[in-house]
Amino acid sequence: ATVRGTAIKAIRTRIVDCVTTRRHKLSNTELTHQSFVIVEAMLADGTTGYGEASTLGGPRWSEESVEAIKANIDTYLAPALLDGSALDFELNALKMKKAVSRNTSARAAVEGALYDAAGKALDLPATAFLGGAVRDRIEVLWALASGDAEQEIEEAKAKLDARLHRRFKIKLGFHEPREDMIRLRRIMSAMPAGTEMVVDINQGWSEATFIRYVPELAEMGIALIEQPLKPGLLHATARVAQRSPIPIMTDEAAFSTQDLVQNAVAATGSVYSLKLVKSGGLQEMKRAAAVAGAFGLELYGGCLLESGIGAAAHLAVFATLPALEWGCEHFGPSILQRDLTASGIAYRDFHIETPKGPGLGITVDTDALDAATRKH
Ligand code: MUC
Ligand code: MG
Structure with a gap:
């Protein structure tokens, strides 16, 4: 793909609820299912990359809930990134930090999707x-x-x-x-x-x-x-x-x-x-x-x-x-x-x-x- 092919065209999100094999207990919460926000980042060349925000027992382990993560990605993070290149890793991270404070799980999920998309577009592992x-x-x-x-x-x-x-x-x-x-x-x-x-x-x-x-x-x-x-x-x-x-x-x-x-x-x-x-x-x-x-x-x-x-x-x-x-x-x-x-x-x-x-x-x-x- 050309660098133009790595332009970020859309960022989509969904909430998923996955059942666990057994009850999982922590000192301050417990769960029987895990909820994630799954992010799909679509690039100009047609590549899609996936990222995930994980929470534990609702906004308990940390303050972000899947509902808040989804809303903040859709409303603030995605618009800040559109039309930039997925290869501008540092710049994209800065844009996200400027658009929201904290929201670490939300930013990490989007960044994961961009690494996945950029790697697939260039046929390189994200580790590269x-x-x-x-x-x-x-x-x-x-x-x-x-x-x-x-x-x-x-x-x-x-x-x-x-x-x-x-x-x-x-x-x-x-x-x-x-x-x-x-x-x-x-x-x-x-x-x-x-x-x-x-x-x-x-x-x-x-x-x-x-x-x-x-x-x-x-x-x-x-x-x-x-x-x-x-x-x-x-x-x-x-x-x-x-x-x-x-x-x-x-x-x-x-x-x-x-x-x-x-x-x-x-x-x-x-x-x-x-x-x-x-x-x-x-x-x-x-x-x-x-x-x-x-x-x-x-x-x-x-x-x-x-x-x-x-x-x-x-x-x-x-x-x-x-x-x-x-x-x-x-x-x-x-x-x-x-x-x-x-x-x-x-x-x-x-x-x-x-x-x-x-x-x-x-x-x-x-x-x-x-x-x-x-x-x-
Ligand atoms: C934590 O606090 O480490 C990770 C594994 C686990 O069992 O709980 C989580 C969170
Ligand atoms: Mg721990």
Whole structure:
């Protein structure tokens, strides 16, 4: 395609509701279906690219809802981009930042669609626009979040037997800490020795609760503790990080790179979870990785239960990062009863393979997409 062929001619959106294979619980919300905004970016040469905005339990995990994301893309982001080139990645990101403040999930979804479209138009993988891939597969963990230890053990064993996942993340904070410790101990005792377990508290604990229970977590051999305290509690989080024998991962506390710098300077943790919903775009997420790395933080490829479309946008960036010490958690496509992609996402030998084809490297399952599209 010529550069003229990459002119952005239309940006369309739809809300989809996808049923999950089981109830997924977090400290502050729970869900039985995942809602996304799917973005289609149409270029002058006829190419269509797909992007996805993911939310979790409505405007709960973060402040954006699918209804707001769709309205803000349709009304503010799409008009700001029309007739520009999909190849002007930096300029398009600037135009979007000028049109809306925050709205990170909305901006990331549109940017994902533009990377997909630009790559398909030029027959290049999106990784080529991000510095090129340095890895072709990433260790991928599975999250246990039904809250029922016996169900969680059965689920984890099935993943292990199928050689899909051998590292797990367990969601804590929706039970009393004492109950969570019993549940965790039960699960750890049923897992093979050396199983790496991450706990995500999703802001559910206070400093005092942390001090009280971290020795038990350490004794159980927990590998990583994610977002134990509320995001505003910089000093308290720094104190718990200092006394914790287990590394702390920053998730909801750092959306922007400025948040990340503040957290790193305050020493609130030693691992950072990268997510498009936080960074607001692929380029910005790659920059966040560089900022975190400059502060000596290790990196973890976070998710928000995306379908294969949103997972592919994350994987395009993750594939190009010089370091990704903790692998990723893009299990989203397999927690949906029906994923929105027909090909491109593959799990093998405890890894997710990074898509290799043009654009985001996936083919969208248009029947699945139509079936999940919200009608009203
Ligand atoms: C989060 O806070 O990490 C991602 C995986 C999961 O189980 O919950 C989400 C959000
Ligand atoms: Mg988290």
